[in-house]
Amino acid sequence: MLKIGVLGLQGAVREHIQSIEACGAEGVIVKTPAQLKELDGLIIPGGESTTMRRLIDKYDFMEPLKQFAKENKPMFGTCAGLILLASEVVGYEESHVGVFDVTVERNSFGRQKESFEAELNITGVGEDFIGVFIRAPHIVEVGEDVEILSKHNGRIVAARHGHLLGCSFHPELTDDHRMTKLFLEMVQESKNNA
Ligand SMILES: NC(=O)CC[C@H](N)C(=O)O
Numbered sequence: 001m002l003k004i005g006v007l008g009l010q011g012a013v014r015e016h017i018q019s020i021e022a023c024g025a026e027g028v029i030v031k032t033p034a035q036l037k038e039l040d041g042l043i044i045p046g047g048e049s050t051t052m053r054r055l056i057d058k059y060d061f062m063e064p065l066k067q068f069a070k071e072n073k074p075m076f077g078t079c080a081g082l083i084l085l086a087s088e089v090v091g092y093e094e095s096h097v098g099v100f101d102v103t104v105e106r107n108s109f110g111r112q113k114e115s116f117e118a119e120l121n122i123t124g125v126g127e128d129f130i131g132v133f134i135r136a137p138h139i140v141e142v143g144e145d146v147e148i149l150s151k152h153n154g155r156i157v158a159a160r161h162g163h164l165l166g167c168s169f170h171p172e173l174t175d176d177h178r179m180t181k182l183f184l185e186m187v188q189e190s191k192n193n194a
Pocket residue numbers: 045046047048049050078079080081083106107134135136137
């Protein structure tokens with residue numbers, strides 16, 4: 001059985017665990033860097049990226065997270081998690097984990113649209129996926145080898161680069177587990193290749 005961790009420092013952790021379990025994998029709440037060693041894949045959840053970053057530093061997660069990506073272990077960042085994985089964040093000099101070759105902009109859907117739902121078509125997932133956007137970032141630009149999976153109103157809201165996946169919205173907040181399933185397929189693929 002695949003073992004998927006959810007970084008458990010802050011944010012929508014439990015909902016991701018439920019989605020992972022609904023897809024038939026084992027979900028683990030990750031509280032210490034040592035736990036990363038036993039995982040096949042890791043989800044960085046939505047929440048508040050600045051708070052999560054502070055906790056990543058406080059609990060010495062930064063190097064182990066970079067190492068995890070370097071070992072080609074799949075990572076999936078949702079909303080704030082996407083911001084944490086991105087190689088560039090608009091308006092900030094430094095990225096956070098910085099392993100995902102995309103530029104993101106925070107809170108980029110405007111004040112009047114702090115939170116909304118939208119029907120999305122997502123490559124590899126399907127049509128009519130309800131994306132829940134909460135003070136969501138969007139992807140401004142992607143690197144050469146990054147595949148754009150979905151756009152909303154012309155803005156990129158999901159992308160994949162090899163073993164890395166990111167989306168602007170919160171797939172764990174609906175009962176539609178197709179996005180989690182896509183990630184689990186990536187994890188299985190990477191495990192088969194290892
Ligand atoms: N729902 C979310 O994860 C919001 C992300 C938040 N706006 C941030 O910048 O971290």
